[in-house]
Amino acid sequence: MLNSIKGMFITLLSSAKGLREPVTRQYPATGNLLQREEAPTPVQPRFMGFPALTWDEGVGEPYCTSCMVCIRHCPTQCMSSTMKDNPLQAEGKSSRRKIVDSFEINLNRCILCGICVEWCNFDAIVMSHEHEMSTYVRNGDRVDLPVLLELGYKHQKETDWVPPTKRGK
Amino acid sequence: MLISWADLGWILLSLFIMFNALSVVVLSLTWLERKALGRLQRRLGPTRSGPMGLLQPVADGIKLIIKEDIIPSSSEKAIFWGAPLIVMLSAFMIWVTIPGAQDAVIKNLDLGLFYIIAFSVIGILGLVLAGWGSANKYGTLGGLRAAAQLVSYEIPIIMVAVSVAMLAQSLDMREIVAQQSSYPFVLVQPLGLVVFFIAGLAEVGRTPFDIYFAESEIVGGPFVEYSGAHWSLFFLAEYINTFAIAALTVLLFFGGWQFPGVELAGYLAVIWFLFKVYLVILVIVWIRGTFPRLRIDQLMAFAWKVAVPLSFLTVVMTAIYQFYGWPAWSLTLMSLAGLVWVGYAIYRRMAGPASRVAQTKKRIQARQEELMAARRNRAERTRRG
Amino acid sequence: MADAARNVTAPPLDSGAAQARPVSGEPVEMLLNMGPQHPSTHGVFRMVLWVDGEKIVDIVPHIGYLHRGSEKLCEGEQYHQVITLFDRLDYIANFNNEHVYVRAVERLMGLEVPERAEYLRVILCELNRIASHLLFIATMGLDAGAMTPSMFCFRGRERIQALFEAVSGARMMHNYFRIGGLKEDVPEDFMPRLRELMPQIREDLEESDKLLSFNEIFLARLKDISPVTAEDAIDYGLTGPCLRASGVEYDVRKAAPYSLYDRFDFNVPTGLDGDCWDRYYLRVQECYESLSIIEQAMEQMPAEGNVLSSLGRRLVRPPAGEVYVRAENPRGEIGVYLVSDGSDRPYRLKVRPPSFCNLSAIRLMLINTWVADSVVILGSLDIVMGEVDR
Numbered sequence: 035m036l037n038s039i040k041g042m043f044i045t046l047l048s049s050a051k052g053l054r055e056p057v058t059r060q061y062p063a064t065g066n067l068l069q070r071e072e073a074p075t076p077v078q079p080r081f082m083g084f085p086a087l088t089w090d091e092g093v094g095e096p097y098c099t100s101c102m103v104c105i106r107h108c109p110t111q112c113m114s115s116t117m118k119d120n121p122l123q124a125e126g127k128s129s130r131r132k133i134v135d136s137f138e139i140n141l142n143r144c145i146l147c148g149i150c151v152e153w154c155n156f157d158a159i160v161m162s163h164e165h166e167m168s169t170y171v172r173n174g175d176r177v178d179l180p181v182l183l184e185l186g187y188k189h190q191k192e193t194d195w196v197p198p199t200k201r202g203k
Numbered sequence: 204m205l206i207s208w209a210d211l212g213w214i215l216l217s218l219f220i221m222f223n224a225l226s227v228v229v230l231s232l233t234w235l236e237r238k239a240l241g242r243l244q245r246r247l248g249p250t251r252s253g254p255m256g257l258l259q260p261v262a263d264g265i266k267l268i269i270k271e272d273i274i275p276s277s278s279e280k281a282i283f284w285g286a287p288l289i290v291m292l293s294a295f296m297i298w299v300t301i302p303g304a305q306d307a308v309i310k311n312l313d314l315g316l317f318y319i320i321a322f323s324v325i326g327i328l329g330l331v332l333a334g335w336g337s338a339n340k341y342g343t344l345g346g347l348r349a350a351a352q353l354v355s356y357e358i359p360i361i362m363v364a365v366s367v368a369m370l371a372q373s374l375d376m377r378e379i380v381a382q383q384s385s386y387p388f389v390l391v392q393p394l395g396l397v398v399f400f401i402a403g404l405a406e407v408g409r410t411p412f413d414i415y416f417a418e419s420e421i422v423g424g425p426f427v428e429y430s431g432a433h434w435s436l437f438f439l440a441e442y443i444n445t446f447a448i449a450a451l452t453v454l455l456f457f458g459g460w461q462f463p464g465v466e467l468a469g470y471l472a473v474i475w476f477l478f479k480v481y482l483v484i485l486v487i488v489w490i491r492g493t494f495p496r497l498r499i500d501q502l503m504a505f506a507w508k509v510a511v512p513l514s515f516l517t518v519v520m521t522a523i524y525q526f527y528g529w530p531a532w533s534l535t536l537m538s539l540a541g542l543v544w545v546g547y548a549i550y551r552r553m554a555g556p557a558s559r560v561a562q563t564k565k566r567i568q569a570r571q572e573e574l575m576a577a578r579r580n581r582a583e584r585t586r587r588g
Numbered sequence: 589m590a591d592a593a594r595n596v597t598a599p600p601l602d603s604g605a606a607q608a609r610p611v612s613g614e615p616v617e618m619l620l621n622m623g624p625q626h627p628s629t630h631g632v633f634r635m636v637l638w639v640d641g642e643k644i645v646d647i648v649p650h651i652g653y654l655h656r657g658s659e660k661l662c663e664g665e666q667y668h669q670v671i672t673l674f675d676r677l678d679y680i681a682n683f684n685n686e687h688v689y690v691r692a693v694e695r696l697m698g699l700e701v702p703e704r705a706e707y708l709r710v711i712l713c714e715l716n717r718i719a720s721h722l723l724f725i726a727t728m729g730l731d732a733g734a735m736t737p738s739m740f741c742f743r744g745r746e747r748i749q750a751l752f753e754a755v756s757g758a759r760m761m762h763n764y765f766r767i768g769g770l771k772e773d774v775p776e777d778f779m780p781r782l783r784e785l786m787p788q789i790r791e792d793l794e795e796s797d798k799l800l801s802f803n804e805i806f807l808a809r810l811k812d813i814s815p816v817t818a819e820d821a822i823d824y825g826l827t828g829p830c831l832r833a834s835g836v837e838y839d840v841r842k843a844a845p846y847s848l849y850d851r852f853d854f855n856v857p858t859g860l861d862g863d864c865w866d867r868y869y870l871r872v873q874e875c876y877e878s879l880s881i882i883e884q885a886m887e888q889m890p891a892e893g894n895v896l897s898s899l900g901r902r903l904v905r906p907p908a909g910e911v912y913v914r915a916e917n918p919r920g921e922i923g924v925y926l927v928s929d930g931s932d933r934p935y936r937l938k939v940r941p942p943s944f945c946n947l948s949a950i951r952l953m954l955i956n957t958w959v960a961d962s963v964v965i966l967g968s969l970d971i972v973m974g975e976v977d978r
């Protein structure tokens with residue numbers, strides 16, 4: 035009997051605490067129908083969202099040389115890419131001999147494991163913080179190079195991304 | 204012609220008003236329950252539709268009504284269709300004679316209490332039919348559970364109601380409330396209140412007695428095949444019944460709309476009455492937020508071994524008190540003695556498991572302490588040596 | 589009731605529901621199909637119950653709805669890719685799963701793991717054990733019909749997962765342990781956050797413990813439900829809390845200390861009766877033990893150091909050979925049998941999943957109980973279908 039009554043007071047106490055600081059939060063927006071304020075879920079810095087390709091601003095081209103290392107190491111084989119000769123290299127602007135021509139990731143298949151980022155030798159791929167990309171279309175999350183670069187560029191801007199090989203060693 | 208056209212029109216109008224008022228009450232109850240439960244669990248509860256999520260029930264209602272109403276092909280169509288109506292009917296009909304204040308009642312009956320109890324039993328039939336008609340084994344199990352549970356808890360409710368009627372010397376709800384102008388009956392019959400409240404919880408299937416639709420076991424019991432508007436009828440009836448039990452608790456034991464010392468009139472009385480009822484509802488939600496669910500055999504054992512004998516005891520005690528004309532506090536004492544006995548009975552029932560459990564806990568704790576001591580010793584030795 | 593259940597001589601279960609007969613010889617009224625879509629079969633487990641009224645006369649478990657062929661998949665993946673598959677076996681205790689796999693490969697290669705990495709692994713594994721047990725307490729409450737403990741427990745679990753996210757970048761599928769160490773060092777604010785987290789977890793744990801464990805109704809629902817004797821538990825190969833509840837003090841961390849577990853003082857709580865309540869309460873107590881292990885590990889851990897062995901990030905090709913490695917998962921003893929033929933992919937990989945072996949006792953436990961008990965008993969076994977079906 036006693037424990038049941040104790041339990042009643044525990045829930046009561048919890049509600050008192052809950053009124054002060056509830057543990058849940060409103061998602062994806064606070065306010066009501068009239069005043070809507072976007073409130074996306076905060077993520078940790080290391081959060082692994084969908085993979086994206088980075089953009090070398092100094093040169094004005096993607097980092098990716100389409101070397102296929104990530105593609106071979108992806109456990110779900112969800113990526114594919116083709117390469118071409120780098121026109122900028124011919125002009126002498128870039129040191130990359132080859133550059134990515136097309137790149138496709140099927141994000142529906144990607145398991146967000148981060149292996150691709152780990153194995154890329156050219157700092158070309160990052161796990162962005164993007165994780166809300168549902169579409170109503172089957173295979174709607176098959177993204178190609180422009181989308182990936184855009185995602186990556188957004189991520190670079192948001193997090194002041196430094197290429198891993200250039201990070202302080 | 205038994206009644207005139209004017210009377211008929213008047214009755215229809217008041218029934219219409221009652222229907223709408225009860226619907227609004229149900230909306231408020233669903234909101235209250237979700238919000239209160241959320242707060243008990245440190246959640247926010249509904250927030251998005253309207254200020255503080257107040258429009259959430261409306262949104263739910265719209266969604267339920269436009270949802271597809273699926274009828275399983277193997278079900279008994281007529282029964283499947285009729286069952287929600289029966290449940291609904293009994294839920295609504297009892298409100299004809301439950302007064303919200305002296306004059307806020309559709310038709311006050313001299314045998315009001317009798318009528319309420321008689322009509323509330325019909326709902327069981329609907330649940331059993333729903334379970335059987337949906338041709339689903341969970342439904343059948345749920346329907347049978349509902350029959351067993353509701354029929355057995357009907358008895359304590361009736362007996363306690365009888366004892367209250369004996370105290371008030373009337374079955375008329377208004378009269379019962381009027382009799383409590385000096386003191387509410389909870390003061391003389393606390394045992395009655397406890398038995399009535401527990402049996403009432405079981406009667407409307409609230410936690411810890413939500414056995415006949417136990418989501419985690421039989422997945423909604425009789426309602427498992429229902430969807431859309433039909434399901435919402437059950438939903439409506441369930442909340443109206445909850446509200447009715449809370450209202451009856453207030454009417455029978457907490458003096459209805461009587462404010463101690465002051466004669467309330469008109470709207471004030473209704474508001475005061477509603478305030479009390481919502482407090483009782485909050486307690487029901489609070490209980491839901493705290494307790495697990497009983498098992499059906501434990502529930503039945505509790506009904507027949509504890510609740511039924513106790514309810515008879517309340518009748519006997521009230522009879523003795525009335526017959527010998529003892530002072531009111533004597534009944535209070537008797538009643539409290541009964542309450543202590545309940546506590547003791549539950550304690551006895553749980554004594555075996557509880558001691559076993561305590562033993563386990565003690566053993567584990569002892570070993571933990573041993574380990575801690577050993578660790579402390581080792582730390583001491585390394586510091587010294 | 590329970591004795592009768594034990595005396596049932598279980599006839600061999602042939603495939604298909606049709607062959608299984610009621611064993612008691614009583615008239616059978618109804619065949620109740622529970623699952624795979626049922627709120628409390630913990631995933632997609634299906635039981636076919638023969639019920640006589642509300643009494644369970646016989647039961648046939650059906651598994652395989654979540655079969656993904658993980659073991660076969662492992663043969664086609666390189667060693668470092670297999671880690672992602674292990675994340676998805678017991679998807680509640682990911683770190684523990686990764687740990688046992690990387691240990692298997694390391695043993696095969698005779699690889700030395702930096703001490704700091706090993707300490708971090710232990711800390712993360714124990715945190716994961718707490719998170720897993722918190723989920724168990726939550727679902728146990730839900731199975732018994734109590735809503736609030738689940739919310740309390742999820743709060744604690746959420747905090748742990750936020751820390752996991754900060755460490756590994758994912759809340760559940762971490763892919764953080766590497767053969768020979770860790771993917772990268774923990775973030776700088778890891779230790780302060782962990783220190784802050786410990787009392788919070790303890791608080792959450794205590795709150796739900798106080799609310800649920802000794803509640804009279806909860807006791808009535810769980811105590812003396814389907815007790816399993818020590819002999820039966822051993823015969824059926826139960827491990828983990830399900831075995832310890834029956835009073836057998838067996839924990840791989842103590843019986844065959846692996847990793848760094850011989851450096852910590854901790855208890856192996858055991859139960860008295862082996863009933864549902866004991867199985868429940870042991871897990872609550874194990875959480876406290878895990879907390880104490882984490883505290884000790886935090887004290888002993890070197891503050892600096894490498895977290896990846898000298899092997900570094902390279903394709904691993906273990907020498908040909910075979911190895912069996914076991915570990916104590918939150919659900920029991922997990923074993924990994926790994927055969928290598930010297931290539932970069934495992935030749936054969938077999939997992940002994942604790943949930944699967946624990947589930948084998950379900951028939952013994954369920955016969956002669958109530959329908960309402962079946963969910964509680966199943967809940968007390970704490971199965972994860974991802975691991976049962978693999």
Ligand code: SF4
Nearest residue numbers: 098100101102104154
């Ligand atoms: S992302 Fe990196 S590893 Fe993948 S193709 Fe491009 S450069 Fe190669």
Ligand code: SF4
Nearest residue numbers: 108144145147148150
């Ligand atoms: S995150 Fe993993 S699954 Fe996704 S693309 Fe990269 S390697 Fe493939």
